[in-house]
Amino acid sequence: MPIGSTLRSAVSELGDRHVQQMLLLPLTLPFSVRTFVRERLSLDEVKAELQQALETREQRFLDLVRDCVFSVPESPYKKLLDHAGCAFGDVASALDKSGLEETLKQLARAGVYLTPAEYKGRQDVKRGGLSFRVQAGDLAPPRQSGATSGVTTSSGSTGRPSASVSSFEWWRLEALVTAPFLDAHNLYTSRVAAFEPFQFTAGIRFATIAARLGIPVDRCFVRPTPANNWLESLYFRLTTHEIALAARWFGPGFAWPEMITAEHLDRIVRWVEKSRQEGRATCIRTVASNAVRIARIANEIGASLEGCTFIASGEPTTTAKRRTIESAGGAVAVAWGYAPLGMVAFGCARPAYDDEMHLSRHSMALIEHPEPIVDAGGEDIHPLLFTTLYPSAPQLEINVSNGDQAVLSERNCGCPMHEAGLTQHVHNVGSFEKLTSEGLAFSIDELYDLLETVLPDRFGGGAGDYQLVEEEGDGGKSYLSLLIDPSIGPIDDAEVLDFLTTALASGSRNKRFMAGVWKDAGTFRILRQVPVTSSRGKILPLRLAAKKENG
Numbered sequence: 230m231p232i233g234s235t236l237r238s239a240v241s242e243l244g245d246r247h248v249q250q251m252l253l254l255p256l257t258l259p260f261s262v263r264t265f266v267r268e269r270l271s272l273d274e275v276k277a278e279l280q281q282a283l284e285t286r287e288q289r290f291l292d293l294v295r296d297c298v299f300s301v302p303e304s305p306y307k308k309l310l311d312h313a314g315c316a317f318g319d320v321a322s323a324l325d326k327s328g329l330e331e332t333l334k335q336l337a338r339a340g341v342y343l344t345p346a347e348y349k350g351r352q353d354v355k356r357g358g359l360s361f362r363v364q365a366g367d368l369a370p371p372r373q374s375g376a377t378s379g380v381t382t383s384s385g386s387t388g389r390p391s392a393s394v395s396s397f398e399w400w401r402l403e404a405l406v407t408a409p410f411l412d413a414h415n416l417y418t419s420r421v422a423a424f425e426p427f428q429f430t431a432g433i434r435f436a437t438i439a440a441r442l443g444i445p446v447d448r449c450f451v452r453p454t455p456a457n458n459w460l461e462s463l464y465f466r467l468t469t470h471e472i473a474l475a476a477r478w479f480g481p482g483f484a485w486p487e488m489i490t491a492e493h494l495d496r497i498v499r500w501v502e503k504s505r506q507e508g509r510a511t512c513i514r515t516v517a518s519n520a521v522r523i524a525r526i527a528n529e530i531g532a533s534l535e536g537c538t539f540i541a542s543g544e545p546t547t548t549a550k551r552r553t554i555e556s557a558g559g560a561v562a563v564a565w566g567y568a569p570l571g572m573v574a575f576g577c578a579r580p581a582y583d584d585e586m587h588l589s590r591h592s593m594a595l596i597e598h599p600e601p602i603v604d605a606g607g608e609d610i611h612p613l614l615f616t617t618l619y620p621s622a623p624q625l626e627i628n629v630s631n632g633d634q635a636v637l638s639e640r641n642c643g644c645p646m647h648e649a650g651l652t653q654h655v656h657n658v659g660s661f662e663k664l665t666s667e668g669l670a671f672s673i674d675e676l677y678d679l680l681e682t683v684l685p686d687r688f689g690g691g692a693g694d695y696q697l698v699e700e701e702g703d704g705g706k707s708y709l710s711l712l713i714d715p716s717i718g719p720i721d722d723a724e725v726l727d728f729l730t731t732a733l734a735s736g737s738r739n740k741r742f743m744a745g746v747w748k749d750a751g752t753f754r755i756l757r758q759v760p761v762t763s764s765r766g767k768i769l770p771l772r773l774a775a776k777k778e779n780g
Contacts, residue, residue, distance in 0.1 A: 255467055259475040265397045266440045266480035272417075275408040275442075276649050282405065282591035283650045287324045289618045290594070294320055297370055297625055305354065305363050306341065306627045312359040313339035333616055333628055334599050342598065342614055342628035370620040395569065398621035402592045403572055404438045409649040410587075411442070413578035414562045416512045416538060420504050422448040424489075424497065424515040424523075431542065433472055434571065435514040436483065445482030447511075448500060449473060450489045494526045501527075501537045510536040516543030521550050521705045524557040534559035540576075542566055545659060548583055550705035565658055567631045569623035570615070574655055578644035582656040587646040588637075590653050593617050597637060598630070610634055610661050632660050679732055688725060690717040696760035709752050712760045722755040729753065 270278075298306045299317045310320075315336065323332040336342070343363070346352035350363045411417050421439050423446065425432030436446040451469070469486055476483035489496060497513070504511045513520070520539040527534050535558035541550075542564040551561050563584050566572035573593060574586035588595055597611040612630040635658040641647060642654070680695045694714040702708055711729060713720060730748050747753060 255464075255471060258468060258471045261397050262437065262472050262475035263479040265400070265437065266476050268441065269443050270404060270408065270441060271443075272408055272412060275405055279405045279409070279591055280650055282402075286591070286594070286618055287329050290329055290616070291321055291324055293618065293620065293625075294627070297620060298627070303367070305343070305361070305367050306625070308359065308361060309341045309354070309356065310336075312356050313341055315339060315341070329594050330596050333594055333596050333614065337596070337598055337614060337628050338600065342630065343626075344612075344630050345632045348626075348629050368624045368626070370622060370625045395571065395623045396621050399571070399592075399619070399623060400434060400438055401441070402619060402621070403434070403589070404441055405591060406572075406575055406587070406589045406646075406651065407435070407438050408442055409646045409651065410562070410564075410575035411439075411444070411512075413645040414538060414576070416510075416562075417442075417444065419510040419512040419538070420447040421445070422450060422484075422497070422500070422511065422513045424450040424452070424513055424519055426452050431516075431566065431571070432514050433469060435540070437472060437476055440476045440480035440483055443481050445480075446476070446484050447482075447504075448497075449484040449486045450497060451486045452489055452491070491522070494523050495530055495532075497523050498527045498530065498532045498534065501534055502532055505533075505536045510538070512538050512540065514540045517541040517546045517550050517705075518544065518707055520546075520559070520561065521553050524554040524559055527557040527559075533557065538562055540564055542572070544707060546584055547701055547705060549701050551583055553705040565655070567633070570617070570626070571623075573615070575646070577642050577646065577654065579642045580656075581640075581642075584658055585642075585654055585656040586658075587651040588653040588655055590651060592619055592622070593626075595637065595653070595655070596628075597634075598628075612661070633658055634661055635659070683732065684725075684728075687728060688713075688717070688720050690714060693760060698761065707752060708754055709747065710754050710756050712756050712758055714759055715757050725755055726753055 294306070295317060298304050298310065301307060310316075313336070320332065320336075323335060327335070340356040343354065344352070347354045347363060348368070350365065353360050353362050421436065421444055423432035423436045433449075436449060439446060473483050473485055477485075501511050501513075513523070515523075517539075520541045523539075524534060526532075534554070537558070538560045539554060540562050541554075543566075546561055546563045554561050561576075562578075563576040563586060564572055565574040565584075565586055570593070572589070573595075574588045577585045577587055594616040596614050596616075598614055599611075601609040601611050611634060613633050613635055614628040614630055615626050616628060617624070617626045635655045638654045638656070639652055640654060641652075676697065680697060681691075681693075684695045685691045690713075694717055696712040698710045698712055700708050700710055711725065713725070730753065733747075
C-alpha cells in the first residue's frame with residue numbers, strides 16, 4: 230500500500246490530531262525516555278510520594294472537576310452534573326462530609342456516570358429529558374500534562390474508533406504502585422524480562438517503569454503479530470527500538486528487543502534456567518495466555534521454571550492457568566488494566582483469592598454502581614465505575630464503566646502494598662461486556678447481529694442456533710468456541726471459521742489486529758453442540774466466561 234494511502238487510512242480512523250501526535254512521537258520519544266529514566270526513584274521516595282498522593286485524593290478530585298468539568302461548558306460530565314442539579318459547591322460539600330467514594334456513589338445515583346457504549350460514543354447518553362452523544366475528544370483532559378508516550382485507540386466496534394494520548398507523567402504515577410508491588414513479591418533483585426507483541430505497550434511500559442526504578446531489563450522478547458501494512462509494522466518497530474535505545478543509554482540497562490515465535494518459546498525457558506543456575510530469580514511481564522504457553526513448553530521439555538514469577542494480566546488468571554504455571558515450578562503475580570488507562574491494580578502478596586489485587590487508588594477511585602443493571606440472562610450486575618484523579622490521565626473519567634464487574638473490599642492483608650497505603654482490594658474480576666483472550670478485549674454488543682442474523686443467513690439455521698462461548702480448555706488455554714446446533718446439518722467448519730474471523734476483523738485497524746492475533750494463537754474453534762442456556766433458561770448469542778470465587 231502506498232504511503233499516502235496508508236496515512237489517509239490512518240487519518241480516517243484516528244482523526245488528524247492523533248495522527249499528528251503519532252507522527253511526531255518518533256522525534257520526541259528518545260528525549261522523553263531519557264528524562265523519564267534519569268529521574269530515578271528509590272523505594273523510600275516512592276512510598277513518601279505515594280502517601281502524599283493518597284492524602285490529597287479528595288482535594289485533587291475537587292480541583293479536577295473545577296478546572297476540567299465546571300470550567301468546560303461542552304464537557305459531558307458538566308451536562309450530567311447540571312441535569313442532576315449538582316453545582317461545584319455541592320460536590321465540595323459532599324466531599325467534605327462523606328469522602329470521595331461515597332460522593333461518587335451519590336453522583337452515580339443521580340445519573341452522573343457513563344456506560345461503556347455511552348463512553349465510546351456508540352449510544353446516546355439519556356437521563357430523563359437530557360440526551361446527547363459523547364464525541365471523539367470530549368473526554369480528553371483540557372490540560373493534559375507530561376510528554377507523550379503513545380497514542381492508544383479503541384477497537385472501533387461500531388463507527389469511528391476513539392483515540393487517547395498516554396503520557397510519561399501517567400507512567401510516573403503507575404511507578405508509584407509498581408515499586409511496592411515488586412517489593413511485596415520480592416522482585417526488586419530479579420532479572421526482568423518482557424514478552425509482548427511489538428504493537429503492545431504494556432510490556433514495554435512495565436520495562437521502562439522498571440528502568441526508572443533502577444531495575445535493568447535483562448531481556449525484551451517480542452513476538453510477531455499481524456499488522457495492517459508494512460508502514461504500521463515499521464512504526465511500531467521504530468518506537469519500540471527507540472525506547473530500548475534511550476533506556477539503555479540513560480537508564481540502568483535495557484535489553485534490545487529480540488523477535489521470538491511460538492515455536493521457540495523454549496528460549497525463554499532456557500533463559501530462566503540459566504539465570505537460576507547463576508543464582509538469580511527471574512520475572513517475566515506478559516499476558517496470562519503467554520505465561521501458560523511458556524509453562525507448557527517447560528513441562529514438555531522437562532525443564533523447570535523455579536525462581537520465575539510471571540506478572541500476568543490482559544485476561545483473568547484462572548485457577549487452571551495458575552495450576553499450569555505452578556506445575557512447571559513458576560509463580561504468578563496478577564495485574565489488571567484496561568485501555569486507555571493502563572494498569573489499575575496489582576496483585577496482593579498475601580491473597581485470600583487467586584486474583585486479589587490492590588487498587589491504584591492514589592491515581593483513581595473505583596466504586597460499584599449502587600444501582601444494578603440486568604444483563605441479557607436476567608442476572609443483576611453492579612458495574613465498576615472508574616474515576617481518574619489527575620489531568621495527566623489519558624482520558625478524564627468520572628464514574629465510567631469499562632464493562633467489568635468485581636468484588637471490592639478493605640482488609641489488612643499485611644503485605645508491603647497495604648503498608649504503603651494501598652488498602653482497597655479487588656478480586657473476582659470479570660467482564661459482562663467484552664470477550665477477553667490473549668490480552669485483548671473485544672466489545673460484544675455488535676456481535677448479536679452476526680450470530681443471530683448473518684451466520685444463519687450464510688450457513689442456515691436461525692436465532693439460537695449459534696453461540697460464541699468464552700471458555701478454558703485443558704492446561705488453562707483460552708478459547709472462543711463457536712457452538713453450532715447439530716440440527717442445522719453438515720457445515721464446512723473451516724469455511725465457518727474463516728467467515729467468523731473475517732467478520733470480527735471488519736470495521737477498524739484494531740479489530741483486524743485482534744482477530745489476527747486470535748487466529749494465529751488458535752483461540753477460535755468450532756464445536757457442533759446445542760448452545761448452552763442461561764440460569765433463566767435463555768439461549769444467549771454470547772456466553773462470557775463464568776466468574777468463580779477462588780479462595
